[in-house]
Amino acid sequence: MNKEIFIGIDLGGTNVRVGAVTPEGEVLASQDNPLEARLGPQAGVEKISSLITRVTQQAGGRLQAIGIGSSGPVDRDLGAIQNPYTLPTWENVDIVGMLRDKFHVPATIENDADAAALGESWMGAGRGLPRLIMVTVGTGVGTAFIQNGLIYRGAGGVHCEGGHMILDPSGPECYCGAKGCWESLASGTAVGAFAREQATLHPTLMTELAEGDLQRIDAAIAAEAARRGDPLARGIFDQAADYIGLGLVNLILLFLPECIVLTGGVMRSFDLLEARIRAVIGRHNIMVPADRVALRLAGLGQQAGMIGAARAAMLHVDEKS
Amino acid sequence: MNKEIFIGIDLGGTNVRVGAVTPEGEVLASQDNPLEARLGPQAGVEKISSLITRVTQQAGGRLQAIGIGSSGPVDRDLGAIQNPYTLPTWENVDIVGMLRDKFHVPATIENDADAAALGESWMGAGRGLPRLIMVTVGTGVGTAFIQNGLIYRGAGGVHCEGGHMILDPSGPECYCGAKGCWESLASGTAVGAFAREQATLHPTLMTELAEGDLQRIDAAIAAEAARRGDPLARGIFDQAADYIGLGLVNLILLFLPECIVLTGGVMRSFDLLEARIRAVIGRHNIMVPADRVALRLAGLGQQAGMIGAARAAMLHVDEKS
Numbered sequence: 001m002n003k004e005i006f007i008g009i010d011l012g013g014t015n016v017r018v019g020a021v022t023p024e025g026e027v028l029a030s031q032d033n034p035l036e037a038r039l040g041p042q043a044g045v046e047k048i049s050s051l052i053t054r055v056t057q058q059a060g061g062r063l064q065a066i067g068i069g070s071s072g073p074v075d076r077d078l079g080a081i082q083n084p085y086t087l088p089t090w091e092n093v094d095i096v097g098m099l100r101d102k103f104h105v106p107a108t109i110e111n112d113a114d115a116a117a118l119g120e121s122w123m124g125a126g127r128g129l130p131r132l133i134m135v136t137v138g139t140g141v142g143t144a145f146i147q148n149g150l151i152y153r154g155a156g157g158v159h160c161e162g163g164h165m166i167l168d169p170s171g172p173e174c175y176c177g178a179k180g181c182w183e184s185l186a187s188g189t190a191v192g193a194f195a196r197e198q199a200t201l202h203p204t205l206m207t208e209l210a211e212g213d214l215q216r217i218d219a220a221i222a223a224e225a226a227r228r229g230d231p232l233a234r235g236i237f238d239q240a241a242d243y244i245g246l247g248l249v250n251l252i253l254l255f256l257p258e259c260i261v262l263t264g265g266v267m268r269s270f271d272l273l274e275a276r277i278r279a280v281i282g283r284h285n286i287m288v289p290a291d292r293v294a295l296r297l298a299g300l301g302q303q304a305g306m307i308g309a310a311r312a313a314m315l316h317v318d319e320k321s
Numbered sequence: 322m323n324k325e326i327f328i329g330i331d332l333g334g335t336n337v338r339v340g341a342v343t344p345e346g347e348v349l350a351s352q353d354n355p356l357e358a359r360l361g362p363q364a365g366v367e368k369i370s371s372l373i374t375r376v377t378q379q380a381g382g383r384l385q386a387i388g389i390g391s392s393g394p395v396d397r398d399l400g401a402i403q404n405p406y407t408l409p410t411w412e413n414v415d416i417v418g419m420l421r422d423k424f425h426v427p428a429t430i431e432n433d434a435d436a437a438a439l440g441e442s443w444m445g446a447g448r449g450l451p452r453l454i455m456v457t458v459g460t461g462v463g464t465a466f467i468q469n470g471l472i473y474r475g476a477g478g479v480h481c482e483g484g485h486m487i488l489d490p491s492g493p494e495c496y497c498g499a500k501g502c503w504e505s506l507a508s509g510t511a512v513g514a515f516a517r518e519q520a521t522l523h524p525t526l527m528t529e530l531a532e533g534d535l536q537r538i539d540a541a542i543a544a545e546a547a548r549r550g551d552p553l554a555r556g557i558f559d560q561a562a563d564y565i566g567l568g569l570v571n572l573i574l575l576f577l578p579e580c581i582v583l584t585g586g587v588m589r590s591f592d593l594l595e596a597r598i599r600a601v602i603g604r605h606n607i608m609v610p611a612d613r614v615a616l617r618l619a620g621l622g623q624q625a626g627m628i629g630a631a632r633a634a635m636l637h638v639d640e641k642s
Contacts, residue, residue, distance in 0.1 A: 131476060143575070154577020154609060155452060161608040165571040169489055177607045178570070249499070250486040254464070254575060256475020286498045287482040288475065 003028070003061035007052050008119075008310030010112065011070040011095075013037065013087060016044075018051040019303070020059035021310035025123040029058035030306065041081075041093040048095075049102055066099050066107040067313030069115025069305045076157050079109055108316035111159040112305050114151045116298075117144035119308025120261045124299035131257035134298070136163075137244060138264030141183040145255060150315065163187075167246050186243040188266045191236060192218040198232050205230035223269040240266070241273040245280025252281070252290045263298035270297060324349070324382035328373050329440075329631030331433065332391045334358065334408060337365075339372040340624070341380035342631035346444040350379035351627065362402075362414040369416075370423055387420050387428040388634030390436025390626045397478050400430055429637035432480040433626050435472045437619075438465035440629025441582045445620035452578035455619070457484075458565060459585030462504040466576060471636065484508075488567050507564040509540040509587045512557060516543040519553050526551035544590040561587070562594040566601025573602070573611045584619035591618060 003022060010017040012035070019030035031051045035044055056063050070081050079096025081087060100107040110118070117134035126132035126146070136142040143162030145152035154160045163183045164176040171180025172190070184190055196217045199206050205225040210216040225233035248260060262270065278295070285291050298304055324343060331338040333356070340351035352372045356365055377384050391402050400417025402408060421428040431439070438455035447453035447467070457463040464483030466473035475481045484504045485497040492501025493511070505511055517538045520527050526546040531537040546554035569581060583591065599616070606612050619625055 155579045155613070156577075156610070158577055158609055160575055160577050162575045164605075164608050165574050166488060166567050166605075167490075169567065170491060175607070177605045246487050246490065250571070251575075253486050254481055254483045254572075256477075256479055256481050258476045284485075284487075284498045286496070287485050288479055289477070292476065 003059070004064050005056065005059050005061035006064050006310040006313040007056070007066040008115075008306040008308065008313065009048060009052075009066065009068045010115065010305035010309060011035070011048075011068055011081075011087070012112070013071050016048055016051070017302070017306045018048065018055050019306040019310060020055040020061065021307055022061070023314060025307065025311075027303065027307065028061065029055040030303070031055055032302075035087075037087040037090060041090050041095070044087075044090070045093075045095060045098050049099065052099070052103065063103060063105055065105050065313035065317045066103060067115070067309035067311070067316065068095060068099075068107070068109040069112040069309040069312070070095075070109055071112050074109050074111055074159075076109060079107070081109070106313070106317055106320060108312055110151065110309065110312045111144075113142040113144045114159055115308035115312055116263065116304040117146050117261070117308065118151055118311050119300050119304040119306070120298055121146040121149060122311045123307055124304060125261045125296040126259045129258040131255060132259050132261060133251050133255055133257045134261045134263065135248070135251070136264040137186060137262065137266040138188050140189070141187050141247070141264075143251070145257075151312075162251065165247065165250060167243060167250070182243065182247040186240050186247065186266070188219040188264070191222055191240050191266065194236050194239065195219070195222040195233065198236060202232055204232040206233055219266060219269075223272060226269075226272050237269065237272045238276055241276035242280055244273060245277040248277065248295070249281060249284040249290065252284075252293050253288060256288050257293060259294040259296060261296050261298050263304070267297060324380070325385050326377065326380050326382035327385050327631040327634040328376070328387040329436075329627040329629065329634065330369060330373075330387065330389045331436065331626035331630060332356070332369075332389055332402075332408070333433065334392050337369055337372065338623070338627045339369065339376050340627040340631060341376040341382065342628055343382070344635060346628065346632075348624065348628065349382065350376040351624070352376055353623075356408075358408040358411060362411050362416070365408075365411070366414075366416060366419050370420070373420070373424065384424060384426055386426050386634035386638045387424060388436070388630035388632070388637065389416060389420075389428070389430040390433040390630040390633070391416075391430055392433050395430050395432055395480075397430060400428070402430070427634070427638055427641060429633055431472065431630065431633045432465075434463040434465045435480055436629035436633060437584065437625040438467050438582070438629065439472055439632050440621050440625040440627070441619055442467040442470060443632045444628055445625060446582045446617040447580045450579040452576060453580050453582060454572050454576055454578045455582045455584065456569070456572070457585040458507060458583065458587040459509050461510070462508050462568070462585075464572070466578075472633075483572065486568065486571060488564060488571070503564065503568040507561050507568065507587070509585070512543055512561050512587060513539040515557050515560065516540070516554065519557060523553055525553040527554055540587060540590075544593060547590075547593050555593075558590065558593045559597055562597035563601055565594060566598040569598065569616070570602060570605040570611065573614050574605075574609060577609050578614060580615040580617060582617050582619050584625070588618060
């Protein structure tokens with residue numbers, strides 16, 4: 001009953017996951033619930049509070065601190081979420097202050113990509129390594145760099161956005177202002193768009209899998225078609241693998257980490273991508289020993305963000321003391 | 322007579338510069354001499370030793386430690402230079418051990434780009450800032466990252482090679498294994514090659530400046546022609562500025578430093594490049610506050626590497642104690 005526990009909260013656009021984690025990284029209890037962000041931040045914080053109370057009771061320990069990993073832009077200084085996009089109505093929500101006042105413990109907030117990377121560095125695929133980069137290839141492409149167990153931050157504490165580095169100026173326009181940034185070339189959104197484009201031009205199994213409705217074709221349908229041997233879908237994944245590989249080469253040239261951890265929806269198709277990604281890295285092995293960088297899939301699955309948020313809470317307490 | 326002094330050595334392919342630097346960063350004495358690398362490492366180390374003795378006497382202080390910033394690959398663990406390319410015959414030269422044995426003080430070695438960046442971070446254009454990236458655009462393109470006054474190193478202590486990040490896969494092939502890496506697109510070598518290519522196709526002032534010998538056209542001639550209003554040469558610098566800008570955007574997205582310090586031969590034409598480089602950065606200001614990153618020319622000139630090497634010697638002593 002006297003165990004110290006830290007609460008980790010993974011706050012996404014649709015779901016919130018709350019866990020009670022020990023200083024050794026054991027998850028004693030966790031809850032996963034729909035967030036219903038549209039009901040507003042007040043209702044959301046109440047739901048989160050009741051989940052915190054529940055997992056704290058289940059874990060049977062003493063609550064030490066709360067860490068939040070939140071989707072989208074966060075203001076770490078203000079402890080606020082600034083995210084009307086993935087969390088509609090959540091603008092300037094001082095979630096850190098609200099939870100601190102309610103539970104009378106320190107609280108802190110991180111970008112969700114940073115929190116997940118921290119989790120993987122602490123207890124997952126990059127455990128104990130001095131330099132880890134986590135790359136999330138899903139709807140978008142995100143990167144996070146963990147150095148000696150701490151989140152790397154840019155000037156002013158800002159989260160860096162390596163997913164928007166420019167890889168091919170002849171590529172598609174992105175909302176980030178670039179043409180041919182990594183996300184515009186290799187994200188699930190990009191794969192889906194390339195697949196739809198190809199399906200309008202050529203016969204492909206993808207059209208059949210989408211029951212003739214080209215607009216339904218997405219990265220998942222393309223992956224299914226590629227696995228069944230459709231050459232067009234196969235080509236789309238080859239192209240994605242080449243661009244994923246080029247982005248990884250750049251990360252390796254700039255950071256040379258011990259390990260790159262891959263996650264996100266597109267990485268569910270790692271079997272379709274791996275050989276080609278490794279071939280691209282192998283071709284760029286001259287300036288730095290690129291092939292020594294371990295390339296691993298995330299080890300903590302859906303819990304990475306929650307565990308990392310709990311770790312952020314621990315680090316926050318250490319920092320203050 | 323009791324001042325503590327640290328020796329900084331900037332060892333390039335043609336010249337060696339040796340200076341006596343105080344813990345406050347004051348250069349008390351320095352010497353710049355041709356190295357004549359081809360005479361072999363033994364002769365080279367003797368020359369360097371006599372320069373060390375001379376500047377130590379001139380400075381009139383107590384020698385504490387020696388730092389070397391060396392062109393090309395260095396093996397920091399072995400303290401050796403591995404550079405038969407820019408220092409012919411210098412292969413596996415244990416310069417650190419030789420100088421340590423001769424002067425009976427600690428000695429250390431760094432890549433020259435890292436040493437110069439350390440100098441700029443300590444006493445130059447990035448003084449006191451937590452995150453500085455130095456970009457050298459000369460014969461090649463090199464990058465170095467200084468974090469809280471220390472050199473960032475990759476796994477195994479390896480120097481990173483951001484100058485070879487891929488920016489445009491439709492670009493020229495590079496010895497690094499990539500097509501369209503930053504160096505292949507924006508280095509002085511690349512600018513010269515583009516200029517010669519253009520001069521074979523179209524009439525240009527560059528041909529006149531090279532006295533009709535197209536093979537003599539290089540980045541310096543292109544810069545001269547651009548300043549005199551030659552549209553072809555102007556276009557070549559516009560293209561170089563665009564690629565320099567794209568590379569800087571990627572560094573900003575991945576590191577978001579307070580400051581980027583520019584140096585190298587091509588940066589002598591900063592007046593031809595600046596407006597366009599800043600425009601490229603301004604177009605990529607959405608994901609991170611790119612326009613807040615200070616873009617500065619190096620402040621220590623030719624002394625950056627020497628001063629940084631002396632600083633590396635100080636840090637080496639601190640690290641050991």
